[in-house]
Amino acid sequence: MDHARPAFVTLNPRPGRKALGWFFMVVGVLGCILPFLQGFIFLALGLFVLRDQYLWAANRWAWVEGRWPNAVSRIERMEASLGGRMQGWGRGIRRALGRG
Secondary structure, X not given: OOOOOOOOOOOOOOHHHHHHHHHHHHHHHHHHHOOOOOHHHHHHXXXXXXXXXXXXXXXXXXXXXXXXXXXXXXXXXXXXXXXXXXXXXXXXXXXXXXXX
């Protein structure tokens, strides 16, 4: 089995993002046990959130990217799009409040 490693990883630790990622990981493990939760989806989401928080998560995300490259590129485009929208919404709110 090929263990793909990212060539260069920039870790950007943030407490809120770590907490959210670990929450998804715990729900994912519970989902593997409980029949009404989709554990794999929550584990993948937790890994996605933690990929720039921990080196082990970045390595696993690189493996996922090697396995399903089209899906990963779509997910990362969606994240970039959502980030741009959130920045736009933040600017609009600051303008509405007279702070920007």
